[in-house]
Amino acid sequence: MTQSVRTTTGTSEKPLSEAYDTALLDLDGVVYAGGEAIDHAVDSLTAAREGGMHLAYVTNNALRPPEAVAAHLTELGVPAHPADVITSAQAVARLIAEELPDGAKVLLIGGEGLRIALEERGLVPVESADDEPLAVAQGYGGPDLPWSRFAEAGYAVARGVPWYASNTDLTIPSGRGIAPGNGAAVEVVRIATGGAEPRVAGKPRPPMHRETILRTGARRPLVVGDRLDTDIEGAHEGGVDSLLVLTGVAGVEELLRAVPEHRPTYIGQDLRDLLTAQPEVRAEGGRFSCGGWTATASSGALTIEGGGERADGVRALCAAAWTAAGKHAYEGRTDAAREALAR
Incomplete structure (x- = not known):
């Protein structure tokens, strides 16, 4: 079905937390930055949850497992259960598991979150291209991921092993500013292999949206994010409404020059706008x-x-x-x- 071109933001007479049953919240740049809660995030999410809205945390960051993310959110003052957290590691692990036999070896290029997600799908993470993996899974492994891991990925991909990436975000917000994300690491492997292309699971690709709906059971979801090329485009691809908050990557200049698939339904300064009606333009x-x-x-x-x-x-x-x-x-x-x- 062809979607109409959005030329203005949407209107909601009800607060968004009442108009939608589930908030699909990005984390970095929306709830926290550099591990610290963004201003007004904790109070706004607490009020939305107490008002009956289901909060689900949907992140392209594949580094930490859902248990660690939920514990961090709880420490910040936003009680969360592991089941409330959906990661691109889970989405890419499901994608790989659907295409490989149970117990298949997968070359792991990433952190603990990706390792756990692969194991939960019955896959066996390995460390070397010489371990005869049937796939390469690459996700954000943190700033200290050794350069040798990218070499192992390059060796395997060059031999024809199927390559999967949790996401291709070029940048990631941190407490000190904008840092290189998994997409930058994917570019390293792409260059080393002469232009190979991975299968991508994370936002804005359909596997991430499917993983989110399967795990949350949302009937009227609202995507809440800070990036146009992942959060908002992912909502557009999934045919659901979105709220862009100006607390992370996207700024006013980028928003004004957005192509149709990057134009959010609603715009807010921060998560307080989740609790308000949206005015008509x-x-x-x-x-x-x-x-x-x-x-x-x-x-x-x-x-x-x-x-x-x-x-x-x-x-x-x-x-x-x-x-x-x-x-x-x-x-x-x-x-x-x-x-x-x-x-």
């Missing part, structure tokens, strides 16, 4: 208004005037940019609008 004569802001896209540039909540200004600007761009990315100037919004 009103269009009249090429002017787009939300809250106290009015934005226009004319003469190849975005402009905005007024004042009020920053998120309302971003919503108005997105409507102006996305309407002007249609099926493409907005290519006009945005500097004046961003400066006005910052002031």
Whole structure:
């Protein structure tokens, strides 16, 4: 089924935590950064859960097993069970297990989370390309993963062993800024093998969405994320609504220039927007208004005037940019609008 092109953010008269039964929450850049809770995350998630919303934590980070992630969330003040956590390690392990015999050897290039996920599917992780693996599984292994692991992956893939990646996020948020993610490590193996391509399970690919729905049983899910190319595109591919929070990777500039599959249903400053209704963006004569802001896209540039909540200004600007761009990315100037919004 062909999806219509989104040119403005959605409207919800109810708080999102009441309009949807399950929040499919990304972790890095949404709930925490560098291991520390993001401002307002704990209180907002507590209120959403107490109001009856099911919280599921869906992460492309394959490093830690669900038990460790749930324990970390509980320490931060957001009680969670391992069953509430869905990782790209689980998604890629299911994908491999469906295509290999039980007990097959798999070359592990990653951390403990990926190892446990493979073993849960009846697969046997091995350390060397010389162990005759039937597949290579690559996931984020943390900043200290030895360079020799990438060499082992390269040796196996070059011999024709099928290659699977948990995800291809080029970057990952940390407490000190943006760090290289598993996608950067995948590029190392791709270059070493002369351009081989892995099968990818994580967001925005369908295997991750399937894993999430199978494990949560969500009937009306809302994807909550900070990245356009994984969280929002994954929601688009799965045909579900999404909330982008501006606490992680994606910023206003990237949002204004988003292609249709990267345009979220809703925009929020942080997780407090999970607890609020979403205002309508009103269009009249090429002017787009939300809250106290009015934005226009004319003469190849975005402009905005007024004042009020920053998120309302971003919503108005997105409507102006996305309407002007249609099926493409907005290519006009945005500097004046961003400066006005910052002031």
